Amino acid sequence: GAGVSQSPSNKVTEKGKDVELRCDPISGHTALYWYRQRLGQGLEFLIYFQGNSAPDKSGLPSDRFSAERTGESVSTLTIQRTQQEDSAVYLCASRPDRVGNQPQHFGDGTRLSIL
Amino acid sequence: GENVEQHPSTLSVQEGDSAVIKCTYSDSASNYFPWYKQELGKRPQLIIDIRSNVGEKKDQRIAVTLNKTAKHFSLHITETQPEDSAVYFCAASSWGAQKLVFGQGTRLTINP
Numbered sequence: 451g452a453g454v455s456q457s458p459s460n461k462v463t464e465k466g467k468d469v470e471l472r473c474d475p476i477s478g479h480t481a482l483y484w485y486r487q488r489l490g491q492g493l494e495f496l497i498y499f500q501g502n503s504a505p506d507k508s509g510l511p512s513d514r515f516s517a518e519r520t521g522e523s524v525s526t527l528t529i530q531r532t533q534q535e536d537s538a539v540y541l542c543a544s545r546p547d548r549v550g551n552q553p554q555h556f557g558d559g560t561r562l563s564i565l
Numbered sequence: 566g567e568n569v570e571q572h573p574s575t576l577s578v579q580e581g582d583s584a585v586i587k588c589t590y591s592d593s594a595s596n597y598f599p600w601y602k603q604e605l606g607k608r609p610q611l612i613i614d615i616r617s618n619v620g621e622k623k624d625q626r627i628a629v630t631l632n633k634t635a636k637h638f639s640l641h642i643t644e645t646q647p648e649d650s651a652v653y654f655c656a657a658s659s660w661g662a663q664k665l666v667f668g669q670g671t672r673l674t675i676n677p
Contacts, residue, residue: 481663492654492668492669493654493667506664551596551659554599554665557608558608
């Protein structure tokens with residue numbers, strides 16, 4: 451079936467603008483994750499959604515970052531008043547359910563460049 | 566919480582030789598250990614995983630070993646090929662955990 455879909459694939463914007471990134475998880479996957487990956491670096495956890503439970507926002511780096519997800523559908527990650535240090539690839543992943551020992555499936559990411 | 570350390574950060578091997586990447590974890594409750602391969606500009610892709618009820622798992626040229634006592638697990642790639650060049654990430658989680666904790670990655674380069 452279809453994999454995790456992210457849009458846009460690339461986004462270039464000016465410092466100070468707001469951006470919205472979209473993730474469409476694999477159908478039926480209740481768990482959804484957002485990660486940030488700076489150039490040449492590892493995967494930095496941002497936020498986790500599980501069904502209708504309260505999200506785990508422990509990885510969000512500042513209050514400029516927020517994310518939403520309605521039920522088990524699409525999620526959006528919003529970055530307000532973007533800064534140059536926000537430049538990175540933002541990866542979304544989904545997993546079938548809340549049980550820990552299953553793999554996450556990643557999307558292709560959104561490459562965000564802040565001028 | 567869980568902490569995963571991965572070594573080495575970079576690894577260069579001759580084509581045809583073997584490559585080994587090692588990870589250690591801190592939480593003895595962790596019981597699931599996937600490995601992801603990320604080619605340049607691409608998404609991380611699961612290549613192999615192991616659960617704590619087994620000590621080794623193989624899939625063609627790739628194998629993973631797990632030492633629960635020592636809390637470390639390793640990825641072994643034999644007969645390396647140029648297409649094995651990528652960044653490899655290990656990760657760990659426990660049954661009740663909701664997040665995978667990732668290592669920092671190993672950049673593997675296969676020299677022709």
